[in-house]
Amino acid sequence: MSSPPVGPRPSILKRIMPQLLILGVALALNVAVFPEFFQIDFRNGRLFGNLIDVLNRGAPVALLCIGMTLVIATKGIDLSVGAVMAIAGAVAAAMVVEGHGWGTAVLAALAAGGLCGLWNGFLVAVLRIQPIVATLVLMVAGRGVAQLVTEGKILTFDNPGLIHLGAGTVAGVPTPILIWLALAALVTFGVRKTALGMLIEAIGINERSSRLAGINSRVLLICVYLVSGLCAALAGVIVAADIKGADANNAGLWLELDAILAVVIGGNSLLGGRFSIIASLIGALIIQSVNSVILLSGLPPEFNLVIKALLILGILVIQSPRIGNFIYLLRASGPQPQPEPPHSTQEEAAR
Amino acid sequence: MKDTPTHPMPVLHARGISKFFPGTIALDDVDLRLMPGEVHALLGENGAGKSTLIKCLTGAYRRDAGTLMLDGQDVAPGSTADSQLLGIGTVYQEVNLLPNLTVAENLYLGRQPMRRGFIARRRMNAQARDVLAGYGLDIDPAEPLTAYSVAIQQVVAIARAVEMSGKVLILDEPTASLDRDEVQLLFGVIRQVKARGLAVVFITHFLDQVFEISDRATVLRNGRVVGECLLRDVTQRDVVTMMLGRQLEAQVKTRDTGRPGKTLLDIKGLGKRGMIAPFSLTIREGEVVGLAGLLGSGRTETANLIFGAVPADHGQVLLRGREIGLRNPRDAVAHRFALCPEDRKIDGIVGDLSVRDNIILALQARQGWMRPIPRAKIEEIAQSYVRALDIRLASLDMPIRLLSGGNQQKALLARWLATNPDFLILDEPTRGIDVGAHAEIIALIEQLRADGMALLVASSELEELVAYSTRVIVLRDREQVSELTGDQITPDNIINAIATEDAA
Numbered sequence: 001m002s003s004p005p006v007g008p009r010p011s012i013l014k015r016i017m018p019q020l021l022i023l024g025v026a027l028a029l030n031v032a033v034f035p036e037f038f039q040i041d042f043r044n045g046r047l048f049g050n051l052i053d054v055l056n057r058g059a060p061v062a063l064l065c066i067g068m069t070l071v072i073a074t075k076g077i078d079l080s081v082g083a084v085m086a087i088a089g090a091v092a093a094a095m096v097v098e099g100h101g102w103g104t105a106v107l108a109a110l111a112a113g114g115l116c117g118l119w120n121g122f123l124v125a126v127l128r129i130q131p132i133v134a135t136l137v138l139m140v141a142g143r144g145v146a147q148l149v150t151e152g153k154i155l156t157f158d159n160p161g162l163i164h165l166g167a168g169t170v171a172g173v174p175t176p177i178l179i180w181l182a183l184a185a186l187v188t189f190g191v192r193k194t195a196l197g198m199l200i201e202a203i204g205i206n207e208r209s210s211r212l213a214g215i216n217s218r219v220l221l222i223c224v225y226l227v228s229g230l231c232a233a234l235a236g237v238i239v240a241a242d243i244k245g246a247d248a249n250n251a252g253l254w255l256e257l258d259a260i261l262a263v264v265i266g267g268n269s270l271l272g273g274r275f276s277i278i279a280s281l282i283g284a285l286i287i288q289s290v291n292s293v294i295l296l297s298g299l300p301p302e303f304n305l306v307i308k309a310l311l312i313l314g315i316l317v318i319q320s321p322r323i324g325n326f327i328y329l330l331r332a333s334g335p336q337p338q339p340e341p342p343h344s345t346q347e348e349a350a351r
Numbered sequence: 352m353k354d355t356p357t358h359p360m361p362v363l364h365a366r367g368i369s370k371f372f373p374g375t376i377a378l379d380d381v382d383l384r385l386m387p388g389e390v391h392a393l394l395g396e397n398g399a400g401k402s403t404l405i406k407c408l409t410g411a412y413r414r415d416a417g418t419l420m421l422d423g424q425d426v427a428p429g430s431t432a433d434s435q436l437l438g439i440g441t442v443y444q445e446v447n448l449l450p451n452l453t454v455a456e457n458l459y460l461g462r463q464p465m466r467r468g469f470i471a472r473r474r475m476n477a478q479a480r481d482v483l484a485g486y487g488l489d490i491d492p493a494e495p496l497t498a499y500s501v502a503i504q505q506v507v508a509i510a511r512a513v514e515m516s517g518k519v520l521i522l523d524e525p526t527a528s529l530d531r532d533e534v535q536l537l538f539g540v541i542r543q544v545k546a547r548g549l550a551v552v553f554i555t556h557f558l559d560q561v562f563e564i565s566d567r568a569t570v571l572r573n574g575r576v577v578g579e580c581l582l583r584d585v586t587q588r589d590v591v592t593m594m595l596g597r598q599l600e601a602q603v604k605t606r607d608t609g610r611p612g613k614t615l616l617d618i619k620g621l622g623k624r625g626m627i628a629p630f631s632l633t634i635r636e637g638e639v640v641g642l643a644g645l646l647g648s649g650r651t652e653t654a655n656l657i658f659g660a661v662p663a664d665h666g667q668v669l670l671r672g673r674e675i676g677l678r679n680p681r682d683a684v685a686h687r688f689a690l691c692p693e694d695r696k697i698d699g700i701v702g703d704l705s706v707r708d709n710i711i712l713a714l715q716a717r718q719g720w721m722r723p724i725p726r727a728k729i730e731e732i733a734q735s736y737v738r739a740l741d742i743r744l745a746s747l748d749m750p751i752r753l754l755s756g757g758n759q760q761k762a763l764l765a766r767w768l769a770t771n772p773d774f775l776i777l778d779e780p781t782r783g784i785d786v787g788a789h790a791e792i793i794a795l796i797e798q799l800r801a802d803g804m805a806l807l808v809a810s811s812e813l814e815e816l817v818a819y820s821t822r823v824i825v826l827r828d829r830e831q832v833s834e835l836t837g838d839q840i841t842p843d844n845i846i847n848a849i850a851t852e853d854a855a
Contacts, residue, residue, distance in 0.1 A: 193723065194720050194721060194723050195715045195718075195719075195720040195721075195722075195723040195724070196720045198704070198708055198712075198715065199715070199716065199720055201701075201703075201704060201708075202701045202704060202708070202712060205701045205702055205703045205704060206697075206700070206701045206702060208697060208698055209697070209698055209699055209700060209701050210701060210712070210716075211660075211679070211680055211681075212658075212660055212680050212690065212692060212698050212699075213680070213684075213701075213712045213713040213716050213766065214680050214681045214683075214684030214685075214713050214716040214717055215681070215712070215716040216681055216716075220720075273703045273704075274703060274704075
């Protein structure tokens with residue numbers, strides 16, 4: 001037989017198109033309730049505008065979903081990231097309160113987050129505990145650890161270097177935006193320009209086969225939880241810096257769920273396998289845009305969660321395989337049944 | 352029940368069935384007629400469209416064109432549950448029952464006999480016993496399903512399908528993991544089902560079995576029907592020619608064993624308690640060592656132990672005279688070992704990854720993640736193996752799970768050949784593979800040996816082992832019992848070695 005046709009590689013743009021469309025709709029809703037949404041001003045050496053706010057306020061979830069995407073790609077999940085944020089924030093605050101420099105404080109916070117990640121990785125990869133159970137341990141216990149660090153109070157600080165990370169700007173752009181963009185670029189580059197991305201996908205799809213093919217799945221698994229812990233630590237530092245204090249009870253509360261949601265909205269399967277960090281990040285921005293719509297619409301705050309739930313529900317329904325199948329069938333009833341059906345619906349139909 | 356009509360009228364008549372997948376036409380205007388009381392073999396190479404056709408009949412796939420008549424009525428099953436209710440039952444190679452439930456529970460799941468709102472367990476067990484006795488099976492239905500062999504589980508699955516459906520029974524490669532006696536047990540059951548007037552569809556790659564049990568056959572090639580025939584009118588050769596669309600070249604029979612090279616591997620007393628008794632084995636370059644033995648005799652265990660997939664608890668392995676540690680497959684791969692596992696789906700393919708990624712997986716794993724193989728190089732490797740092994744696919748980007756069984760197996764071979772191994776272990780390399788691919792893989796083994804590779808091949812196909820082995824190790828009850836060399840290697844001798852002491 002002849003060699004197979006070399007089709008164009010599936011492009012990133014095609015992969016993230018649904019997420020971009022939803023983001024577009026979410027932004028359009030913002031404009032609908034607040035026409036000046038896209039207006040950006042430059043005042044006092046800083047960019048101001050609702051769009052900037054979305055990017056800035058979305059930083060913690062964006063950071064979390066970078067690590068979460070990798071963890072979920074291995075068929076795992078990391079429920080502890082919210083608690084790890086609290087620990088990292090507490091450690092950073094405690095360090096500057098004790099008189100250390102902000103650089104040392106950030107390093108210590110990262111070390112704490114990394115340790116938490118290694119712990120999760122150890123439970124999952126070495127002891128083979130199910131990820132949801134393994135990370136539940138730290139999710140529950142983590143806030144306790146954070147409270148021990150802050151000795152039960154809200155630990156406030158006024159170290160300008162640390163505060164800068166949450167509230168400052170670089171060349172007019174709020175620092176958190178730069179941090180998450182930089183980390184996203186670093187990690188995406190790191191997994192896609194090396195073979196890491198493919199190996200992570202392989203163990204997420206079939207760990208047995210991957211192990212038999214010579215992949216060191218144990219080390220890879222530990223690594224993804226480590227990255228997740230480090231991402232959470234950075235997010236924790238930013239949140240603490242933003243409010244100039246470490247609140248062990250409330251920092252990062254429920255954010256693990258937003259991060260998981262961002263990954264899911266990004267079209268990544270919770271069953272592991274193929275992943276896209278960029279799509280997850282767009283997911284994080286979608287969530288933040290939805291938050292923004294609710295704020296800008298001026299509805300009483302008690303509606304917030306309900307409206308958010310409805311919007312998210314709508315997004316997930318649009319992405320569901322059934323609906324995808326339906327759209328595929330609508331198109332297929334046209335002249336040529338050529339477009340690729342949405343991922344895995346064939347299999348689903350076979351069940 | 353209606354009285355059976357005297358003139359043959361198909362129970363199930365599919366006409367003009369077509370099914371499209373992105374980039375391929377899986378089925379093109381396919382007709383299939385199933386007569387009552389007949390076993391109908393569905394034949395074709397891997398990728399010919401057998402599975403797709405079955406899935407269209409059972410409602411697992413929605414057909415894109417064509418009609419389906421059951422007892423003269425138009426039907427359109429929307430799901431496998433639908434088709435079961437309509438009367439079409441299916442039994443797959445991998446038994447689709449619940450291993451943790453009892454035999455009786457499996458048989459009656461979803462329609463258990465009830466008594467005052469509770470399951471009438473005793474009545475259920477009694478009924479189950481009667482039903483199974485009808486198939487010549489005397490087993491305790493209150494035992495969990497896993498207490499019995501795959502063959503018996505198959506019979507239970509058939510019994511369930513027949514009880515629930517009762518018009519058409521589809522058997523998708525039911526004999527693939529059965530040994531000779533078990534196949535006979537299964538055939539006995541099939542004959543009874545046939546005698547009850549059901550139409551049976553039988554899919555297998557074993558042509559001997561087709562001719563033994565089937566009355567009629569439909570042959571598919573590239574998604575089209577090549578022909579329908581009564582098997583008593585044709586020879587195996589005719590059928591193979593139809594399947595391949597060409598004459599099968601006479602099998603290479605030259606046993607040019609050459610002279611094996613230097614000793615590559617010296618295994619001394621390697622074993623694991625409860626899994627396989629310690630064994631010693633020397634393998635030289637340019638040599639194919641065959642592993643023979645019945646199912647469960649320890650073939651797969653031997654392969655896994657040497658590859659480090661299961662760490663040994665005693666013994667040592669010398670590679671070119673040097674002791675090496677094999678704690679996991681990664682160690683083995685680093686020493687240029689390779690293993691094509693028996694169970695492709697579970698241990699071999701990474702289903703959602705592209706064929707391309709699957710082919711370079713082992714090579715990339717050995718290089719480490721820091722040194723990604725450049726894109727152009729990946730493309731070159733993948734393309735060259737697709738060409739060399741004649742892997743049939745629409746695109747290298749397609750997920751490997753969409754390939755047919757034989758093509759998946761070839762892609763896995765490509766994965767390991769790409770690592771340029773010194774020692775290649777093949778566990779059942781031809782299981783579930785059609786004749787064409789079968790011959791190609793045997794030729795490939797011969798080629799690799801001639802090129803100086805050392806191979807260890809475990810197989811339950813004796814003729815095959817005889818064709819390519821320079822030595823054959825016979826296993827029984829997880830122990831090596833004999834070694835055959837040179838002219839001693841004949842199917843009869845292997846069977847004798849397997850059977851001695853057993854009979855006595």
